[in-house]
Amino acid sequence: MRVLLTSWGSRGDVEPLVGLAVALRELGAEARVCAPPDEDFAALLDRAGVPLVPLGPSVRSVVSGAKPPTGKDGFRLAPELVAARFDTFTEAAQGCDALLTTGLMPAGARDVAEKLGIPYVYACFQIYGLPSRHFRPGQRPGTPSPQDETDLTVLWEQDAQRVNALYGEPLNSHRAAIGLAPVDNVRDYVFTDQPWLAADATLCPSQGMTNLDVVQTGAWILPDNRPLPDDLVAFLDAGTPPVYVGFGSMASHAPKDIARVATEAVRARGGRVLLARGWAGLASIDDADDCFVVGEVNQQALFRRVAAVVHHGGAGTTTTAAMAGAPQVVIPRIADQPYWAGRVVELGIGAAHLDPEPTVESLSEALATALDPDTRTRATAVAGTIRTDGAAVAAKRLLDVISRDRAPMSG
Structure with missing residues (x-):
């Protein structure tokens, strides 16, 4: 056939x-x-x-x-x-x-x-x-x-x-x-x-x-069996699990100045940050060693090693993060993304940042929910239900x- x-x-x-x-x-x-x-x-x-x-x-x-x-x-x-x-x-x-x-x-x-x-x-x-x-x-x-x-x-x-x-x-x-x-x-x-x-x-x-x-x-x-790049593994092994920040195929739709806002918000929470370059071209705001930038990688493997996933709320990213048991912060931009943000909140596996232009303070507040141990526990439980x-x-x-x-x- x-x-x-x-x-x-x-x-x-x-x-x-x-x-x-x-x-x-x-x-x-x-x-x-x-x-x-x-x-x-x-x-x-x-x-x-x-x-x-x-x-x-x-x-x-x-x-x-x-x-x-x-x-x-x-x-x-x-x-x-x-x-x-x-x-x-x-x-x-x-x-x-x-x-x-x-x-x-x-x-x-x-x-x-x-x-x-x-x-x-x-x-x-x-x-x-x-x-x-x-x-x-x-x-x-x-x-x-x-x-x-x-x-x-x-x-x-x-x-x-x-x-x-x-x-x-x-x-x-x-x-x-x-x-x-x-x-x-x-x-x-x-x-x-x-x-x-x-x-x-x-x-x-x-x-x-x-x-x-x-x-x-x-x-x-689509099963992904690719190993993570050596330099990424070295970054992951060098400290606490980082917060992943990425907006996938969002280019002009990505929040303004999101790399700076996210980096400062994660640092305010005492965390490390992992920026996904994506079509928005996210890049480090300085040379500090608590930030790493990745291109296209195996998210199925990566999301099992992060503290939380900050993203736009696409169906694929939401599902991959949920499968990995990673708490999420969804910043919806267009189309179905507000729906997925709502589901993340309803399931107790993360937070929705409904203002499309986050500030350091507002994103830090959303991260407080995602990084709460109870959210991680719930995300782990939900991961076990996903087929x-x-x-x-x-x-x-x-x-x-x-x-x-x-x-x-x-x-």
Whole structure:
């Protein structure tokens, strides 16, 4: 069997697909991944031995400007991604038995699968964007809902309208070009009635939270067996466990002056600091030996050796820290990150710093919660509940979907 896996988004949108691709390979299936052509992602797929088919512009080129992308940028990007998906998937999905997609509103994926007559699966890494009777939709480019509107049904209808405004015209234009009828509701067509949720049930419970029939597989974790660099190990061995500070693929979205603020806040607590360079380019503020800067490393191993993890609240980082039993301080910036910050607090495994621009004093206060021994005890307990077989569960389910689709009709 051959499967096409697709995503356009940050590393947190791409790495789980690599984990799923590896799990599919272990079951004897061939998987290829369509993902943005960023060097980081290419290296990730190469390390796992998974073929990469470049999709659209690099994410870094979109998010690494002096300021975060605007609504106008969103309206320019949407038709570009739709066109890229039709062009790329039409060729890449040839000979494939299924197409699974995730990431930034993947309009164009189901359409190619429909044209080719193969099963389509939409997967997400949190419930944040799925229509719900319990929470409001997040922000999208386009006309915002009125401030005084509280009816969730109305708000989610307006969310669907915003998706149509972004993707409807380019999507239906490409559908017409390949002989498909237009789609009235792009969001619901992309999501399907039964989306898959690639998130751990402890960290992201889904029961009754969305209007859709969600299939929760567990998080798709790519095992990382790489040793930590020698100089990093030497730093870790030289003193007490440091506080890790990193913002992953956040570039222009990272808090202003966060390296200085975090370093001084950690020092105020008598700790050492480990800065992850990331796309924000975090760097040491001085030459003191209580601070170390790392590039791309094995977080699964590293987080088991830190006092706490300060981060933006991406699904991947939140899950990796929780698996390691590391207390967390989440400084949410965009999208689903406030949701993960809330879950960290609800589970008692850390603190949420909801002000997007922390000060030394405010971050020090959040660290007081994370570094409390009771928080470490709770984080250790939660770590024992998190399942690591989500990719294997999803891989088996996907192959079952293909087998059912191939089964001859009786009659």
